Amino acid sequence: TPAPAAKPSSAPVPITCSETPTVSQLVSSKHLSELGKEPRSPVSQRPALALLCEQTQGGALTPSLPPRCPACRFEKLDITPKSAQKLKPVLEKWLSEAELRNQEGQQNLMEFVGGEPSKKRKRRTSFTPQAIEALNAYFEKNALPTGQEITEIAKELNYDREVVRVWFCNRRQTLKNTSKLNVFQIP
């Protein structure tokens, strides 16, 4: 467990929904240790984290629709402990740097953009219905195509080879999972 049961005695700065926290408030260790444990105020009210979301996701904050990047999910507890653990060091690093800027008198936090690009996950491809249909047809004929066949299919459907390969992997997986489920499920 990454977050030790910190003593609530050290008078941390509580962050409520009604106020906009400063960076130093955000950086308080108590706050950090509590992250991922309690529901928090909206991200939109928290400049540093909002910025973090922006940076993590590479997109602007949408006012109506809350962002769902890992950082924001961490903030909202909408995240698994394991993910939280992975994210925490990044968060700490970012926040400490943000605090530094803040101490240097940099008022406008939104101008603070930097940090590491952090290799981003491949954008989730969305297959066209036609492509899915074709893929399923291929799958039905052969659920385990060779590398060469995968290449050909990819070329035919005009998708990345790796994407097609993974599609077959996942397809086999779900098939196995669902069929297994039937075996186990007894009323």
Add this chain to the structure above:
Amino acid sequence: TPAPAAKPSSAPVPITCSETPTVSQLVSSKHLSELGKEPRSPVSQRPALALLCEQTQGGALTPSLPPRCPACRFEKLDITPKSAQKLKPVLEKWLSEAELRNQEGQQNLMEFVGGEPSKKRKRRTSFTPQAIEALNAYFEKNALPTGQEITEIAKELNYDREVVRVWFCNRRQTLKNTSKLNVFQIP
């Protein structure tokens, strides 16, 4: 859904990857009670479960070699939540049958427990971000470490040697897969 962390409701004790619940937790857990329709009775009122506790905790089962029966694996949470969910029916069946036998005064309950494949897959290790960073640093310097080097790295990072070895294998493989140098790569 294996991630109870996402649920904001004040639900029963969730089973997460990061903690090992006690038997009583398991009994009161949403996991187990969900399948049964009614709330569970206390452990003390459930002979089979009590026995299960005894056997798994009191060391009646072989202590060195981990028991492989579904119940024991469930008890020790030597499975992921998702697996636990899959295993639940089996466990429930075991419990009811065990209770039946117990009522009949039958002592050796473990005889009918077997049947589960003993080929337990190694639990997926999750590297800390620090470890991954370190591994990547090593990898950048040398993607193909010798056995001796692997041993040293494993020792340094305090991971199992085999785990580190496999990490390097997979790292090379991933690199190869995602590499755009593939001859058959579609642009």
Add this chain to the structure above:
DNA sequence: AGCATAAATAATAA
């Protein structure tokens, strides 16, 4: 606000 599933990755097989 969840779900379905694409992507990532540890483990295993060949």
Add this chain to the structure above:
DNA sequence: TTATTATTTATGCT
């Protein structure tokens, strides 16, 4: 090593 599976993560939708 390469190929595939098993498991986990997280994102594009509605």
